[in-house]
Amino acid sequence: MGEEIKISVRELMEYVYKGGSIDNRFRTSTSLTEGTAIHQAVQKEYLTDDKKEVPLRLEYEAGELKIVVHGRCDGLLQTDDGVVIDEIKSTSSLLENISIEDFPVYWAQAKGYAYIYAKQEGLKEIRVQLTYVQKKSKEKKRFLEVFSMNDLEIFFNHTIDQYMSFAKLIAQLREKKEQSIPKLKFPFPKYREGQRHLAGAVYRTIQEKRNLYAQAPTGIGKTMSSLFPAIKALENNEYERIFYLTAKTVTRLTAEESLLLLEKNGVNLRSVTITAKDKICFKDESICQPEHCEFAEGYYDRINGAMVDVLRNETQITREVVENYARKHKVCPFEFSLDLTDVVDVIIGDYNYIFDPRVSLKRLLPERKKKTALLIDEAHNLVERAREMYSAEITKNAFWDIEEEWSAVNEPLTKAAKAVTKDLAALGHTEKVKTVDEISGSLEENLERFTEAAELELKDDQESEQAEALLERYFSAQNFLKILMLVDDHYKQIVTNERDDISLKLFCLDPSEVLKHVVKPFRASVFFSATLSPFAYYKDMLGGEREDYILRLPSPYHAEQIEAVIAPISTRYKNREQTAEKIAERLYHQVKNLNGNHLFFFPSYQYMQLIYDEFQKFKDINTVEQEQGMTEERRDDFLAQFVEGGQLVGFAVLGGVFSEGVDLRGNRLNGVAVVGIGLAPRSFEKELIKDYFIEKGKNGYDYAYVFPGMNKVLQAGGRLIRSENDHGIIQLIDDRFLTSKYIQLLPEEWKDFQVVR
Structure with a gap:
């Protein structure tokens, strides 16, 4: 047997059956966390003999390829009529609006689990259940179908057939990459002073699943000294991708230039550069709805073709390349670049795609993080950036405006905004600025009420000027609640009273604990900069621990x-x-x-x-x-x-x-x-x-x-x-x-x- 391709049940079914448009008319920023909590709540109701999060795996031989399909089904229920595969989905839609024909991709996922389980247990038929849970009311609606093993086999074979051309492409690209990496030599006649030392440290750090803090002064060539060994470390197949993270556009360009030089030196891999949505969007306004944007309309019907095309014909998928293929296939360039992160070897982008809780890549699940190395360039910048990312602020007048604007339209929203305004007003008093030791539980509850009421309103209207202001307040409230969950003795809560307004800020004094938590699931992390000086300060602030590697190189200049x-x-x-x-x-x-x-x-x-x-x-x-x-x-x-x-x-x-x-x-x-x-x-x-x-x-x-x-x-x-x-x-x-x-x-x-x- 030749190449082995691993893919989760969810990824397989989404590739084959997901269709339609991008429609970010309204999507809550906590959907992933909410979904997890809802899954757990349903699973708690299972009976003693029922099982949850059941690991399933199937090896499917297709010619020269072995496709390993794996995943965890939400529930395996024991009933008098036999085993039931339970697939749980949370939804903000009203349950009465959901029919059994809706969301074919969900049914496909459930049937995928059912086929694997039925095959390994030798069953002739199996029951499959979709459990929808309404996010706000927590009410449930279930659909149950019985499938014969014969029907499931036909379905699964068809699914693999649809996926096969893409699987072959991925296998071909991987084979070329694996053949090229052992032959890859350092792309310069000789190492600069200190360069070999840094490259060796990066390689060892990734091999040993450690973290490294390196001060590499200007002139050593730190971009090449980190990318080259990280790519060489891909040779052992223990990890799959590299994130090259930086705060500046110019350093992203340097990373692209280094990859181009390595490609000219023989390496064959794929990279993508993620450009901020507001910079790469083709439209004057980034309204991701099918009626406003032809690149959002039908996106999922065309994205597979765009992915295959660009992967076949390009190695470095820079901003310009992303834009060219996005126009050619009429797909959203930003979402296109994010989808490519699942299949390329190197991702170049801003810190926030990993570290910022508001925009970090939710698709980077724990299993993938284990197979990903982080190269964090100009790491001295991350201290202040992290302080900003992990701080949040709300103001009284912002909620007072909502209270005024929506009073005649939406009573629950108005009441919630009024309650938040009152809670913030109570913090004011006479001082211009002060800290408070505790925030009342009522403020947290009222902010949650506000976000729930705003969600219901924004589902139907996100375009009016009034709704735009509400959307802004909604995201600030959501972010505040998210950061509030992180607040501990590394934070201070600051109340500012000026210009007839009161603000409450959750201010992150020391981001080291959060940074430590963020990088922990990844295979390895390399923090490097020309100026990690004084070294002890930066290692401390970036979450370094005693067992982490450190490297301080002298300047190569005289x-x-x-x-x-x-x-x-x-x-x-x-x-x-x-x-x-x-x-x-x-x-x-x-x-x-x-x-x-x-x-x-x-x-x-x-x-x-x-x-x-x-x-x-x-x-x-x-x-x-x-x-x-x-x-x-x-x-x-x-x-x-x-x-x-x-x-x-x-x-x-x-x-x-x-x-x-x-x-x-x-x-x-x-x-x-x-x-x-x-x-x-x-x-x-x-x-x-x-x-x-x-x-x-x-x-x-x-x-x-x-x-x-x-x-x-x-x-x-x-x-x-x-x-x-x-x-x-x-x-x-x-x-x-x-x-x-x-x-x-x-x-x-x-x-x-x-x-x-």
């Missing part, structure tokens, strides 16, 4: 390539007006001393503008400045002006799009200056973080302010030297850079600095 300068001028807020002229002169001096292009970084747009205006008195210098809210096209235009041999000065913001992930090699960039130490302004939230870590026995001020700020400085400075042949100047402007704390945080190659006064 100190002689960098002229480091510290100018001890105060950039504190109170001194900025007085020192603006001095700083502008220092920056001008840098430009005049070293011909070429320079990038200057500032802690805020306001401060950048202050120095930019002062700098304009130097008429012999061409300048360009970063704008707030730049589109991708405008960002590209900004960078395109930094040409080889140019004489341009760019003004940009620390922590912004130009301070990391930007690669201006050679003479495209000759000098960098960082004005300020990157400290975030003092705030109520930052002070809470500081106090939290002090209580944990750590330096709270460093955790809240110094380390995140200095990371921005290191990232910005890292734009300067991008290859072995680059040389340039890095100027740090702030007197605090000369204190022992900050000197310790400087990279080794910056420590041979000159002080200019």
Whole structure:
């Protein structure tokens, strides 16, 4: 027997029998959790001899292929008339509107389980039951059918026949991949300094099902050093896919370029890049309903053809490729890219597809996670991103607006909104901002009542302006309830009372526990960045544990390539007006001393503008400045002006799009200056973080302010030297850079600095 293809009963039946349109007229964000709870509630009612979650498996030989169909049927019931296969489905529809002919894909799934069980038990016939449970009322409606073994055999053979061409394609692609990986060599003549060490650590981490935290300074080639060994580790067939996760579009492009280089070097695999829905949607508005979008209408009737076509003809399924095939087959490009994640080998996308509870891929079930490795690029960004993902906020006036707008239309919705408004008003009192130790149970109950009432309303209307506002409030309430389930001593509950409104925020002080929980089901996770510094802080904040691997590599560049300068001028807020002229002169001096292009970084747009205006008195210098809210096209235009041999000065913001992930090699960039130490302004939230870590026995001020700020400085400075042949100047402007704390945080190659006064 040749190739073996494994597929679950559910996946098989959905591939063959699912049809119709994408219709996201209204879909709750908790359907998966709700469905699980409903399944468990029904299964609790089973009798003593009944069985639940029964594992079933069938090996089906089809020529050179062995198809292994597996799954767990919800229930195996013992009755006087024989065994009954029970398939449980939750629904928000009214039960009286559901007939026995509805949802053929559900019947197909139940019949699939029935066939496997009847075959292994030698039964001549078997009963199959579909149990529908109404989500809100929890009422049940059951349909029971009796099938002969002969009928089930015909059905199952037909199903396999329909699936066979796709199975053969998957088997062919897998065979080509498996033949190519052992022959794959590192795509460069030699490893850079530190590169082999990183590649070996990534390979070992995946082989041993561990986690790795790696600081790999700029120039090592960390994208290739992680992708190459992760692909080599696919050789043993113990795991199936790689997620390459990043926060920036530019680093996604770097991953695509690395895969292209590996393909030219002989590897044969498939990758897909996931692009955010609002960016890749073909329509002006992302309304995923058949009457509004021809790419949603009939999507499931055409998606199989689109999948086969693109997998046969493409290896790297980038955004452009996704769009081309989506137009050709008239399918939604975003859903198309998500469906491809089930069958490709490498997925490139944003952190949120794994970490954000609102948009993470629900299709990535536990069995698949075990066979998936995570490569998390620029991992220093994940700390703040995770804080945002695992925090949630609601405001009193938002619910008051709903109360006003719907009072004459929907009484249950109005009452629920009014109750939430009242609960939030009770938290207000006199302080502008404060924390509360507990949230009343009534607020949680009233938010649940509100979401239930909103669901009923939104099922029928999601298009009017009134409904759009309701939808926004609904999702904020749902997210709040979801995050509320995570709240523990890693959180603070913040009440803000200003501008005649009251807000309640569930603020995640320390995301490490949630991150640890998220990555645990995956085979392996590799967190890497050029600036995981200080290392202990980032390992701690990203959920690292004692048994995890760590790797800190020195820079492959030499100190002689960098002229480091510290100018001890105060950039504190109170001194900025007085020192603006001095700083502008220092920056001008840098430009005049070293011909070429320079990038200057500032802690805020306001401060950048202050120095930019002062700098304009130097008429012999061409300048360009970063704008707030730049589109991708405008960002590209900004960078395109930094040409080889140019004489341009760019003004940009620390922590912004130009301070990391930007690669201006050679003479495209000759000098960098960082004005300020990157400290975030003092705030109520930052002070809470500081106090939290002090209580944990750590330096709270460093955790809240110094380390995140200095990371921005290191990232910005890292734009300067991008290859072995680059040389340039890095100027740090702030007197605090000369204190022992900050000197310790400087990279080794910056420590041979000159002080200019």
